[in-house]
Amino acid sequence: MEQTVKNPADGAPDYNFAYLDEQTKRMIRRALLKAVAIPGYQVPFAGREMPMPYGWGTGGVQVTAAVIGPNDTLKVIDQGADDTTNAVSIRQFFAKTAQVATTEKTAEASIIQTRHRIPEKELREDQVLVYQVPIPEPLRFLVPRETETRKMHALEEYGLMHVKLYEDISRHGHIATTYAYPVMVDDRYVMDPSPTPKFDNPKMNNMAALQLFGAGREKRIYALPPYTKVKSLDFEDHPFEVQTWEDKCGMCGARDSYLDEVILDDQGNRMFVCSDTDYCAERQEAGHRGPQHHDQPLGSADRGKAAE
Amino acid sequence: MTQMNEPLLRVEDLTMMYGDRVGCKDVSFELRPGEVLGIVGESGSGKSTLLRSISAQQEPTKGKVEYQTRIDGVRDVYQMSEAQRRLLMRTDWAFVHQNPRDGLRMNVSAGANIGERLMAIGDRHYGNIRSNANSWLGKVEIASERLDDLPSTFSGGMQQRLQIARNLVTSPRLVFMDEPTGGLDVSVQARLLDLLRGLVHDLNLAVIIVTHDLAVARLLSHRLMVMQQGKVIEHGLTDQVLDDPQHPYTQLLVSSILQN
């Protein structure tokens, strides 16, 4: 059954619903089912060319296209913000090809596609989080050969992951990996949550929402079904820790969120604001105030200006 | 428990064919714990082929390799599951390659190179791994201030010693070496041989060492196997084979050394 969407502009060629043809979507869904059945396992899939370059989230876009339905509400974030070029163009892509509702509110979304961040607001069972992944293979940095990394996953030979962490500590005195911090999924597969900051790793553990990962260039899909155990790798004497900040959010005063540093002027004045723009805005609407708040909401679009 | 007089390794009728070409043919022998076996012979005689076939790196065409494992008793190494075999290869066995680049991870530090096997078998205490690596660096006579340096900043001899440390850290009982002193110049070779001899003795290692060099064989090995065209043509105590060779080819080999 072909689903198509009329192009309202000029009646020119119709799009298939969510751009991909039904056969491709079925193929991706089969890969997704397998991925959900084997949490953390990388399932190869025959990725399609998308009307956007690799690095723009083609893996995530294909996964979203395969799971989205007409009644879904889509949110897209990049570095926690809804209004970057990348996030806006993916949101527009689905608004056009699937005519779905879009939102910037985490709570209102049924599907959230993300690069980097997991929203600060706790996700629910009726939500799906889709990650855009550039490099899915956590062992790649030391083992370039694909046949060998597959064998290592199959045989649970993960000592090398600790070799990487060992190098971190011997060079920096602590585990300096802050992004793409490797995790053990369900006591079985080591997975790269790339490129999310390690701050978000604990949120992956036991999450109520379904988490789907799509790597476009490398044509891999993996998944974390709801309530899956996700543990960040570490050493007994160097336990996993998330980033912490001395400051709180300058706008909403939050101390529990991931903060971005914003340069205010060339005198070296700076401030910290929530990277999750929806979280920050919602807190401000609820009356929370940070030290730099001058009763004028500062969205991330204004941050660029603040830096000028 | 392994008895001293029970073989650690038993090789039976091992044959490796490359199509019609013979790699090695009908080789049988036993090796006891702590025993050092040298394999000598001219280029192309099948030494490396035999070593690879024994050490589970290349499945032979015919024959059997049995090993006295620590836990499961005698096992045919080619009948084990791949997971068991790989575990054996990185715990109770060790491999010293002629080219240290084949046996080291060049993009991580010396400490990580030594610690890798420990982490592979589940050691998760950074401090312990590091101090263990440091102590092994000392045993192979590398200054501990080099612990965090990359192997590429080491000399050839140091790289070879690092490769040895990286292999011995899990206290293996059987070590395979293919021309371990091959690429080194004479004085560096002498120091490495000295070190190897000490370690083999102190740790009671069983070793199978492939070499062109009869002097290396004499220095390290208790027993010697001489190969020609894939076959073992003479096999005995090292001193006997070298001082009183029986086979005409061995006689030729020994006399050519003496003339140099």
Ligand SMILES: Nc1ncnc2c1ncn2[C@@H]1O[C@H](COP(=O)(O)OP(=O)(O)OP(=O)(O)O)[C@@H](O)[C@H]1O
């Ligand atoms: N991978 C291979 N494929 C085909 N033939 C091979 C292969 N490896 C070795 N041979 C052949 O098997 C025979 C034994 O070679 P091998 O490398 O075992 O000798 P060697 O005694 O180790 O020699 P060298 O002293 O030069 O290292 C040779 O005839 C060689 O050409």
Ligand SMILES: [Mg+2]
């Ligand atoms: Mg050889």
Ligand SMILES: [Zn+2]
């Ligand atoms: Zn905020």
